[in-house]
Amino acid sequence: MFEQFKAKATGVGAELHRFPTRSDALDFILQFLEREGMADAPGSRAVWAKSPFLEGLERRDLREIPGLSFEVSRQSAAQAKFGISQMEWALADTGSLVQDQSEVEQRLVSSLTGIHIALVPSGNILDGKSALFSRINPHTSSYIAFITGPSRTADIERVLTIGVHGPDRLLIVFVDELGGETA
Amino acid sequence: MKKEFKAAINRAVNDANLTGALGKFSEAYKVNRTKAYEGIDFEALRSRIAEAKSAAACHLDEVADVFQKKAEALGAKVYRTRDPQEVKEYILRVARERGVKSVVKSKSMATEEIHLNPFLEKNGIKVAETDLGEWIIQLAGTTPSHMVMPAIHMTKEEVAELFSKEIDERLTTDIPRLVKVARNELRPRFLEADMGITGGNIAVAETGSIVLVTNEGNARLVTTLPEIHIALIGVEKLVEKFESVAPILDALPRSATAQLLTSYVSIITGPGLNDDGSQKELHIILMDNRRTEMAADPKFKQALQCIRCGSCLNVCPIFRLVGGHVFGAVYTGGIGTILTAWFDELQKSEDIQGLCIQCGNCKEVCPGKLDIPEMIMEIRRRLVQNKGQSLVQKAIFGVVNNRKLFHGMLRAASVAGKPFTSGKFIRHLPLFLSELTNGRSLPAIAAEPFRDLFPKIKQPKCQEKAVFYAGCLIDFAYPETGVALVKLLNKAGIEVAFPQEQTCCGAPALYNGAYEVAAQNAQDNIAVLLQQGATYVVSACPTCTVALAHEFGKTLESVGRGEWLDRARELSAKTVDLSTLLKRLVDEGRLSFREKEDLGKITYHDSCHLKRTLKVAEQPRELLAKAGYELAEMHECDMCCGMGGSYSMKLPEISAPILKSKQQNIKDTGAPLVAMDCPGCVLQIRGGFDQDGSSVRVKHTAELLAERLRD
Numbered sequence A: 001m002f003e004q005f006k007a008k009a010t011g012v013g014a015e016l017h018r019f020p021t022r023s024d025a026l027d028f029i030l031q032f033l034e035r036e037g038m039a040d041a042p043g044s045r046a047v048w049a050k051s052p053f054l055e056g057l058e059r060r061d062l063r064e065i066p067g068l069s070f071e072v073s074r075q076s077a078a079q080a081k082f083g084i085s086q087m088e089w090a091l092a093d094t095g096s097l098v099q100d101q102s103e104v105e106q107r108l109v110s111s112l113t114g115i116h117i118a119l120v121p122s123g124n125i126l127d128g129k130s131a132l133f134s135r136i137n138p139h140t141s142s143y144i145a146f147i148t149g150p151s152r153t154a155d156i157e158r159v160l161t162i163g164v165h166g167p168d169r170l171l172i173v174f175v176d177e178l179g180g181e182t183a
Numbered sequence B: 001m002k003k004e005f006k007a008a009i010n011r012a013v014n015d016a017n018l019t020g021a022l023g024k025f026s027e028a029y030k031v032n033r034t035k036a037y038e039g040i041d042f043e044a045l046r047s048r049i050a051e052a053k054s055a056a057a058c059h060l061d062e063v064a065d066v067f068q069k070k071a072e073a074l075g076a077k078v079y080r081t082r083d084p085q086e087v088k089e090y091i092l093r094v095a096r097e098r099g100v101k102s103v104v105k106s107k108s109m110a111t112e113e114i115h116l117n118p119f120l121e122k123n124g125i126k127v128a129e130t131d132l133g134e135w136i137i138q139l140a141g142t143t144p145s146h147m148v149m150p151a152i153h154m155t156k157e158e159v160a161e162l163f164s165k166e167i168d169e170r171l172t173t174d175i176p177r178l179v180k181v182a183r184n185e186l187r188p189r190f191l192e193a194d195m196g197i198t199g200g201n202i203a204v205a206e207t208g209s210i211v212l213v214t215n216e217g218n219a220r221l222v223t224t225l226p227e228i229h230i231a232l233i234g235v236e237k238l239v240e241k242f243e244s245v246a247p248i249l250d251a252l253p254r255s256a257t258a259q260l261l262t263s264y265v266s267i268i269t270g271p272g273l274n275d276d277g278s279q280k281e282l283h284i285i286l287m288d289n290r291r292t293e294m295a296a297d298p299k300f301k302q303a304l305q306c307i308r309c310g311s312c313l314n315v316c317p318i319f320r321l322v323g324g325h326v327f328g329a330v331y332t333g334g335i336g337t338i339l340t341a342w343f344d345e346l347q348k349s350e351d352i353q354g355l356c357i358q359c360g361n362c363k364e365v366c367p368g369k370l371d372i373p374e375m376i377m378e379i380r381r382r383l384v385q386n387k388g389q390s391l392v393q394k395a396i397f398g399v400v401n402n403r404k405l406f407h408g409m410l411r412a413a414s415v416a417g418k419p420f421t422s423g424k425f426i427r428h429l430p431l432f433l434s435e436l437t438n439g440r441s442l443p444a445i446a447a448e449p450f451r452d453l454f455p456k457i458k459q460p461k462c463q464e465k466a467v468f469y470a471g472c473l474i475d476f477a478y479p480e481t482g483v484a485l486v487k488l489l490n491k492a493g494i495e496v497a498f499p500q501e502q503t504c505c506g507a508p509a510l511y512n513g514a515y516e517v518a519a520q521n522a523q524d525n526i527a528v529l530l531q532q533g534a535t536y537v538v539s540a541c542p543t544c545t546v547a548l549a550h551e552f553g554k555t556l557e558s559v560g561r562g563e564w565l566d567r568a569r570e571l572s573a574k575t576v577d578l579s580t581l582l583k584r585l586v587d588e589g590r591l592s593f594r595e596k597e598d599l600g601k602i603t604y605h606d607s608c609h610l611k612r613t614l615k616v617a618e619q620p621r622e623l624l625a626k627a628g629y630e631l632a633e634m635h636e637c638d639m640c641c642g643m644g645g646s647y648s649m650k651l652p653e654i655s656a657p658i659l660k661s662k663q664q665n666i667k668d669t670g671a672p673l674v675a676m677d678c679p680g681c682v683l684q685i686r687g688g689f690d691q692d693g694s695s696v697r698v699k700h701t702a703e704l705l706a707e708r709l710r711d
């Protein structure tokens, strides 16, 4: 299923990575942010929304990295280049990620930023919508969000163009250690 | 047809940018859509959608009640109204109460339907469309030409020009750069807006949820950043169960833009919190605007199954030529014609309903299972009922209803070898022979019609009998097709009967909304065709076959002649098109062709009614291959040739370019010969090649097959 997901997600322009452990994934993310020019200046910052990934992680060091912040607000997200969040499900048939985004910060980091890095438990790849629909519940989630690739448009002469109002890059980082249903 | 309307059509078909862009898009769409649906049982999927939506449409009010209760329990405010004016006033009231100065909108056809933007702006509220296409047309001060791709009619040069003015900087036509300009310009508007307005692609009653499907990410911002969210939703978007969301999400992006899923889907259930921790205000407006009346009309209830994917426009041969604006300001294309007739008024659709050539392309791809051509016919019928027919039409159909007079006039016109161009009255006869030769020569009326030839044909005595229903074109213009048919069937041991009292199949009257005339034709034909007690009633004209097999019953029922229904059904069961019958006979070993001999390349044109109503496509191909031809498929083999009965006379400016591209596709195969199963298509396509002096031969399949019979 991972292979199918990978094919579909990269097919719509997402970038895919997979790591066995949280610390591998974290190393990758930090290197990526550095490489892409994260800095403590408007337009170069990174905001990281509440994620199970972070739970129990020694965050003191992380807080000292210039430009990286865990305080998500409309202002901080609007000025950030990177948004990091954890998404719960991956759908193999369409290459989509799904999450209960009732908490507004989850939406802010994944919609106002230029690059969205989505952490996903490797064990939560589902076949498709029918498997998903038995696992999501609108009664308890006021905002269920599906994200499939970066923001796109074809409104000018039908030419596919990436990055309109949402992120123009979507990095999907699977982490085996995060477990998931089928882990 | 009104003069301005004709002028608009002419402008559109002569706008090379428009027709070029739309043509290219529609060709690519077909391929991409097929790919997007790979591995999916489309018929099963659309049945699920149609059932879910139709179930909701059956009791809209109750479903809306459930939705309202549920959404209100979650803290949303639900406002329901039949009247578009009240929708606007409600939104303005909320805006005033909350001191709203600026609004951001994501794409919503419902707001276009009620012309919300100008209303809010007139009342001093700034409105920014944030969907790129909508923003472009907002800046241009025009209206959407397509429900999914509102600015598809505009070029990048025009967009660059508009954006340059907006940001006061000279921009080139670099599309990614133009998109960035939109992002940068609109970002502050999102952040400062006090109110976000969206539509809704689905509204789920049992959960009170609304579903938004977008690609650009603007709907997520519109529903997240401003403190107030108003969702304006037509009641046709209601479904009862949450489980119905999945099939609609399976179909909508695939049909709309050939995507497996759009970049973003948001399922919003009740108001959440704002980013400052305060409670968001969520208003959901369920708008009726005649949808309940539509649901109560047995002919139009199916229109509520529409999921607004726009695929019916993408495959429409007329839309690809004229674009959206010819249809009007809000909803365009075939579905737009229907919605305009209801949301505006029936009379408004008088001109645009005539744009539909009844090719059936849209019906085949519609994920909501709407029969658009049928609804357009119904509009035609009601228009005629309301207004009555024009005098000319009345006179014509008066003649058609009197078989002796009708056939007498055709005979009078049958002057050997001379094109049929006599008097004004006669050229309007539903034989579609006209002196309007726009890019197409017309056939001579045959020196001897089939009805006179037939008694001279010597037939063997056979066990089995078939009645041949010729139809006007074969009878009076192409009797050789009828002769070929008799030869083929005789060879298979079937004797052919040709009752002389058979008359026009009624299609011309029907397609012009003259149902009473068509019903009389149906009744007369049923009586004579059944009298023979034959095993088959066979026709070599798909339009006639469709009339006999499908339309007679419906037409008689619609004018209240229910006593004919049993006989109509009996006739329908016996009716078969020639290719299907021949294929069966070949399979049974009753008919065979001469030893294989290389006859060279041939290409095959699928006629609309044969392919899409009768679902016959393989049979003639297999027969031609068996007869020794090598099939070279043309590009878009099943695209309409532009004939459409009297369509080619009423709208030659549209019919001619459609014919041209058909001819080009035929020529591109390199085949010297093109076969088809419809005498109407033969008339159109042969006329086209005759006019441009090309050597491609155009033949009815029956004639080609008859040449290859064993002696």
Ligand code: SF4
Pocket: B255, B305, B306, B307, B308, B309, B310, B311, B312, B313, B335, B362, B365, B366, B367, B368, B369, B370, B372
């Ligand atoms: S009529 Fe059918 S094809 Fe056209 S927009 Fe509606 S659902 Fe789509």
Ligand code: SF4
Pocket: B312, B315, B316, B317, B318, B319, B333, B334, B335, B355, B356, B357, B358, B359, B360, B361, B362, B363, B372, B373
């Ligand atoms: S039947 Fe053909 S011409 Fe009419 S709306 Fe549908 S696609 Fe267009």
